[in-house]
Amino acid sequence: MPVPSLFDIMGPIMIGPSSSHTAGAARLGKMAYKLAGGDIRRVVMYLHGSFAATYRGHGTDKALLAGLLNLNPSDERLRDSFQIAAEKGISYEFIPTDLGENVHPNTVRFVITDSRGETFEIMGSSIGGGQVVVSEIDGMEVNFTGERPIIITAHQDTPGVLSHITTLLFERDINIGDMRVTRSREDKSAHMYIELDSLCGQDLTAAIRCIPGITRVKLLLPIEESDVPGKENP
Amino acid sequence: MNASEILTACCKDSLLLSTFALRHETEQNGISEAVIRNRFDRMLTVMETSAAEARQNPVRSVSGLTGGDAFLYEQYRSASLLGETVSLAVACALSCSEINASMGKIVACPTAGSCGIVPAAVLAVSSSKGLDREKQINALLCAGLVGQIIGEHACLAGAQGGCQAECGSASAMAAAAVVELLGGSPEQSFDAAAIAIKNSLGLVCDPVAGLVEIPCIKRNVGGVVNALSAADLALAGIHSRIPFDDTVDALNRVGRQLPTSLRETAMGGLATTAAGIQLAEQIKQ
Numbered sequence: 001m002p003v004p005s006l007f008d009i010m011g012p013i014m015i016g017p018s019s020s021h022t023a024g025a026a027r028l029g030k031m032a033y034k035l036a037g038g039d040i041r042r043v044v045m046y047l048h049g050s051f052a053a054t055y056r057g058h059g060t061d062k063a064l065l066a067g068l069l070n071l072n073p074s075d076e077r078l079r080d081s082f083q084i085a086a087e088k089g090i091s092y093e094f095i096p097t098d099l100g101e102n103v104h105p106n107t108v109r110f111v112i113t114d115s116r117g118e119t120f121e122i123m124g125s126s127i128g129g130g131q132v133v134v135s136e137i138d139g140m141e142v143n144f145t146g147e148r149p150i151i152i153t154a155h156q157d158t159p160g161v162l163s164h165i166t167t168l169l170f171e172r173d174i175n176i177g178d179m180r181v182t183r184s185r186e187d188k189s190a191h192m193y194i195e196l197d198s199l200c201g202q203d204l205t206a207a208i209r210c211i212p213g214i215t216r217v218k219l220l221l222p223i224e225e226s227d228v229p230g231k232e233n234p
Numbered sequence: 235m236n237a238s239e240i241l242t243a244c245c246k247d248s249l250l251l252s253t254f255a256l257r258h259e260t261e262q263n264g265i266s267e268a269v270i271r272n273r274f275d276r277m278l279t280v281m282e283t284s285a286a287e288a289r290q291n292p293v294r295s296v297s298g299l300t301g302g303d304a305f306l307y308e309q310y311r312s313a314s315l316l317g318e319t320v321s322l323a324v325a326c327a328l329s330c331s332e333i334n335a336s337m338g339k340i341v342a343c344p345t346a347g348s349c350g351i352v353p354a355a356v357l358a359v360s361s362s363k364g365l366d367r368e369k370q371i372n373a374l375l376c377a378g379l380v381g382q383i384i385g386e387h388a389c390l391a392g393a394q395g396g397c398q399a400e401c402g403s404a405s406a407m408a409a410a411a412v413v414e415l416l417g418g419s420p421e422q423s424f425d426a427a428a429i430a431i432k433n434s435l436g437l438v439c440d441p442v443a444g445l446v447e448i449p450c451i452k453r454n455v456g457g458v459v460n461a462l463s464a465a466d467l468a469l470a471g472i473h474s475r476i477p478f479d480d481t482v483d484a485l486n487r488v489g490r491q492l493p494t495s496l497r498e499t500a501m502g503g504l505a506t507t508a509a510g511i512q513l514a515e516q517i518k519q
Contacts, residue, residue, distance in 0.1 A: 002386070003235050006259045008272065009344045009381030010352075010374060010391070010405075010428060013280050016334030017296070018447040019346045050444065057297035057445040079296075079337040128391060130342070142355045 012130060013131035015078045016191075020106050021051070021058035024126025026078060026222065029067020029147055031134055032110045032122045034220050042091045042113040044067055049105030051126075052096035061094050064108060073130065099123070109136075140182050140191045148177060149196045151210065154216035157183045157190040164211040165194070174198050188216075236383055237424045237478040244420040251315070251327045251410065251420045255379035274371045277341045281353035282332040284340045285326035295335035297517045300447045304328035309485035320462055323358035327351060327458045331451040343374075344381045344390040347446045348404035350454035352377045355408035359415055373415040377407035381425050387479070388486035392439035393498040395489025401450075401457040402434030402485060406478075408461035418469050428474035429464035431481040435488055438496035440503025443514035449504055 014023040033040065034108045044158075045064055047055050059079065060178055066081035069088070077084065099107055104125035116187055123136035134144040137152060162181070163185045169176060175197040183190035202219050205219040235258070244254055256267050287293070289308040294301035307325050314321035330350035334340045340349040356373045358481030359365070381390065384403045386455040389395040409426035413419075418426075434457070468474075474481070504510050 004382050004385040005261065005263055006255060006378040006382065007273070009385060010378040011276065011277055011341055011343070012338065013277060014346065016340050016346050016349070017337065019342055022337070023342075023346070054444045055293075055444060057447075059296045060364050061336065062296075073480075074339060076339055114466070126392070129345075159503055 023073040025063035048099040252375035288329035326354035351404035373411035412465035426468035
């Protein structure tokens, strides 16, 4: 391993008992919350591997739900998340399952329903020491770690949509770190995932929304957890 | 970066390990020394709380398997065999670990499972010797530096290297920290860290039901007592015949040689004893 930072060794400040099963789970929940735009009425969590086997004893269930309530991994309200969700009228369910052979042992698939009844699926894994990665968003393979901003779009599969978006990014001097496009042949719909090297504002999403053929845009900014010393900006 | 290079640098410029750690972090990651100190100050505050809470009021773990021992021990402590400093360290280690198991707030150092060792050593020694906050923060910086070397040349996760990588590393970090806290030299810190690793080598990670409770909570006690005795030897002027960097190499190789069943999978050791299996069954219901 390369030389770790002092803050990789000392910290994070977190709610126990496990960095991967509790702190990482809370972080995954928070990413799902952000990806869902904060509008969550119901969530079903499919737990895989070690998450499925030990989720009660590690408080993985409470931590996942706490993240979905926008709580940080260091927030002491983590352990009361069932009650807080009930107060907010958010329903939830945990289903231990098998998500497949090549799936990381600490993986969860969120199926989120928002207030308009639309559903949204996110799969992510806690890969050790509280670090997490989102591997799938609405069936699209991604590799989102919460460190860089991403844009996700749904659009009609027609020529020109991509060049419109890349032009908007170029005009703002924003470099693209990673980009994926997937499409469904049946209904001529497509999804795009763009990871950006630098921050952008909501004006960009507004501009993207105006592009002909775009049906949905989500901007996800880096996950900030000011209570976690190892994670905050210098 | 290894201990031998760090010692050369410290000797050349008469640096403490904590000063080296601060400068190195500033150079590597561009964070100012003031910001680093400030973050460590916040960690120290969380450590103080977690080291005290479960001694004052009994806490139970999420699974219900463990809890109440820090409270019990605190009641008994005035009669302890170990004397004020070591018994306080034992109590603090129990408290941090029980707070962790009860979904309370802790500082992972280096991991959540081993979160009691460094705070217990630093807080107990500071309390009995009346040392100030700045010295305590320096001790934590020194602990972090030792962990950085282990992280680079071996590993710090039970799933990779067994408990020796978690509680063993924490013990080495704590031993070096206590030496600096009590005015020992950087060389003595690494002697203490080497001795602590030597006394932890081969320790397996075999948690009952896969949870960070049995035996983790009591291994934090073993870890801090190991750290304090290693620091005491080094402060007496006793050297480790095997230098620290070599002990890290041994830790790394032993970790790789441990079978998967003894690396956090709950498929061996205490987890698969009759009692371990029974406890695991008990919480499934």
